[in-house]
Amino acid sequence: MNAPAKAFDDFFSDIQSALGADAVNRSDETILRYGENTMPGGDRPPAGVVYPGSTADVQAIVRAANTHRVPLYPISTGNNIGLGSRSASSAGQVVIDLGRRMNRILEVDERMGFAVVEPGVSYQAMYDELVRRGDKWMLDVTSGPPQGGMLGNALDKGAGYTPYFDHFGFSCGMEVVLGSGEVLRTGDGSLDRDTLVNWHTSKYSFGPILDGLFTQSNYGIVTRMGVWLLPRPPVVQSFHFAFPDDGDLEEIVELCRPLKLSNFVPTLFRVANDLYLSGSEGESPDYRVSRGKRSLPDDARRALREKVGVGAWNVSGAFYGPSAAAVEPMIQRVRDHFGKSGKARYISHDEAKAIPPLQVSINAFSGIPSLGELGLLKWRPGGGNIWFTPGTPMDGRLANEFQTIGRSIHAEFGMDYMVMNVCGPRFARGLHVMTFNREDKDECARADACYRKLSESFASRGVFVGRAPLDYHAMHMGQTMESFRAACSGIKRALDPNGVIAPGRYGIA
Ligand SMILES: Cc1cc2nc3c(=O)[nH]c(=O)nc-3n(C[C@H](O)[C@H](O)[C@H](O)COP(=O)(O)OP(=O)(O)OC[C@H]3O[C@@H](n4cnc5c(N)ncnc54)[C@H](O)[C@@H]3O)c2cc1C
Structure with missing residues (x-):
């Protein structure tokens, strides 16, 4: 997707009007910082960075990206060190830094043992909160950066080392903004009601399991996720x-x-x-x-x-x-x-x-x-x-x-x-x-x-x-069978028809 400079200007101007001036940063320093990574292929400076504060903001950003055909790249806490850090799949995309403002722990259920988090909640923040609540629950962490986050890590199929090591496996229920700007709730959350009782406790509910579609892909932007917790052993x-x-x-x-x-x-x-x-x-x-x-x-x-x-x-x-x-x-x-x-x-x-x-x-x-x-x-x-x-x-x-x-x-x-x-x-x-x-x-x-x-x-x-590190996503996708690639592109077209979310991520154009 090669949008002209005017398309970016119009996009950023729309975002500023809808979300406020603070929601956009295009300064040289910010562009430099968000392009940095540790891979051999070099830095990937974005066109700018936007900072949503809510799911509605994310929808507004995705809709504006569709209007102006501008590519977006979502990060949660952006600590994907050795795999891309916070840089986008290619230079010139607009980074959506979800973690800056969407960093609330929305719920901790100490009877059922789960938490519900926004993208910016880091392992350290969740750990500190559980300690503050009396240290009765344990969270599976990585041995990587404490400022990395549960949501981004789970979506990249990250893992830890306790019995709850499989971070996607022990997540339950997501809220996702699709490439069209529509909101989708997965699992039990798909029930079309205002009150949801089992969204973050039941992983397998009616219909296909859609959650997996949002791991290592570019089909949507996840704005909320349930995470299961383990009782802390003495x-x-x-x-x-x-x-x-x-x-x-x-x-x-x-x-x-x-x-x-x-x-x-x-x-x-x-x-x-x-x-x-x-x-x-x-x-x-x-x-x-x-x-x-x-x-x-x-x-x-x-x-x-x-x-x-x-x-x-x-x-x-x-x-x-x-x-x-x-x-x-x-x-x-x-x-x-x-x-x-x-x-x-x-x-x-x-x-x-x-x-x-x-x-x-x-x-x-x-x-x-x-x-x-x-x-x-x-x-x-x-x-x-x-x-x-x-x-x-x-x-x-x-x-x-x-x-x-x-x-x-x-x-x-x-x-x-x-x-x-x-x-x-x-x-x-x-x-x-x-x-x-x-x-x-x-x-x-x-x-x-x-x-x-x-x-x-x-x-x-x-x-x-x-x-895999971003530098090698296309190469690895090239190692897959043709029908796998065709299925991935077909899903992309269905969920993100204009291809505005992270084009090229995991080799999916
Ligand atoms: C020394 C060292 C040790 C490490 N140990 C581990 C380890 O034990 N286990 C492990 O798993 N990793 C490990 N890592 C790798 C990595 O640093 C962590 O996985 C880190 O938690 C990932 O960064 P993050 O959580 O900030 O995710 P982010 O960078 O926020 O997200 C990762 C990627 O997921 C996508 N994404 C993020 N948020 C969204 C969203 N809301 N919607 C859609 N897509 C999104 C983006 O493409 C993003 O690039 C290690 C790294 C180092 C350097």
């Missing part, structure tokens, strides 16, 4: 095992699977390699020596493990219970289970508290937002960061094969192999964090080439990504 007791060798991943996956299939361990397992954990503790010791041209050599990797107190692979999980004594037998059972390997070094909850990257896991299992993992962004200087997110079945041999492929591609491009496999019963998402010097052209190009080769190689083995 005690969260974590356990950790460090393994000495890269190849131990095979055995680890085999050990984790039965504990998740039976749901004996209630949290997901965080199975992180040495560099994923050590990477948040300071800059790569090799960076200034090799000028970022090679992966950290094995001897330096071993030295770093010792310094930080972690292994080549590290398993973390947690139990919940009424007291430390009550969970102790469960910890013992897990110790016996991992002890069978003869290689696992047990790290207790108390010992882990003194190892900062393991404290990040404890926070994640406890529903406490924390900043620790953001240290990964400083592993190499220059502010570059992207995430490659393939997965593996919980099959040790396959997981190890994927490790071999991933390691060699990272080495080929002089990148560091930094991975956390987040393990459920049948599947693990492999979070590969790539930190690179965005100010160094060569390194930036290598990071880009590395991502593309990883995507191609994993796809050729039948593995797709779970989420």
Whole structure:
């Protein structure tokens, strides 16, 4: 969509008249700030930013965009670091910053255990509110930015680590402004009545489940969402095992699977390699020596493990219970289970508290937002960061094969192999964090080439990504089957006939 400059002027002028002068910002500084991101492809300055204060405002913005054929890009809190930050799918779109003014916690139901939030409610704000109310309820958080928000994260299929890890799965009931400007309520909310009793408690109501359409897409702008909460357990007791060798991943996956299939361990397992954990503790010791041209050599990797107190692979999980004594037998059972390997070094909850990257896991299992993992962004200087997110079945041999492929591609491009496999019963998402010097052209190009080769190689083995940086949305959409692409475009035409919402996002034009 290439709207002429006059169309933008008319659009912004309409918004100012309808919503007030404060609802629009086109200053150079704002445009610069909203275009910034951490990806290799460069910044994407928008045409301007608009700040709605209500669902009606969002409708007015979408209608004006239709009138003037101006592309919009919604963000909630805009902390999608490594995946696009707050920048739009292409430069020149108008960012709708929903979070600035629509940031209210609309409801907390402490009997049914849910909250209803506007787009701008951050993990930190929700956590603070639950603490203020007596800390009886726990929210599943990410280990990313505490200022990230529940709504935007769920729509991007983000996840955490407690039993409520699946943020879209544990959302219930949305209010959405479609591309036409109409408002749609999903689930039980679709009932055409003013009083709604089960909107945020019943996920599967009459008719098709439309909520999923608004994840990783560009079909609508979500203005309200229900989020389920977990009763806060009196005690969260974590356990950790460090393994000495890269190849131990095979055995680890085999050990984790039965504990998740039976749901004996209630949290997901965080199975992180040495560099994923050590990477948040300071800059790569090799960076200034090799000028970022090679992966950290094995001897330096071993030295770093010792310094930080972690292994080549590290398993973390947690139990919940009424007291430390009550969970102790469960910890013992897990110790016996991992002890069978003869290689696992047990790290207790108390010992882990003194190892900062393991404290990040404890926070994640406890529903406490924390900043620790953001240290990964400083592993190499220059502010570059992207995430490659393939997965593996919980099959040790396959997981190890994927490790071999991933390691060699990272080495080929002089990148560091930094991975956390987040393990459920049948599947693990492999979070590969790539930190690179965005100010160094060569390194930036290598990071880009590395991502593309990883995507191609994993796809050729039948593995797709779970989420992707904006730079690669079109490429990944190109990896899908034709009928999938046709269905995505057909839905786009039906819900957003003029294509005003985030054209190109997730490769949907
Ligand atoms: C070190 C580190 C660790 C991380 N750990 C995790 C982790 O554990 N789990 C995880 O999930 N992520 C993680 N992330 C990734 C990311 O930072 C978080 O997912 C973050 O919460 C996403 O940003 P946000 O919540 O501000 O969403 P936003 O940036 O507001 O939204 C994300 C995208 O969703 C779309 N969107 C947002 N709001 C709307 C709306 N109202 N209507 C329609 N579309 C909308 C937009 O296209 C937007 O770009 C991590 C990042 C880093 C750097």
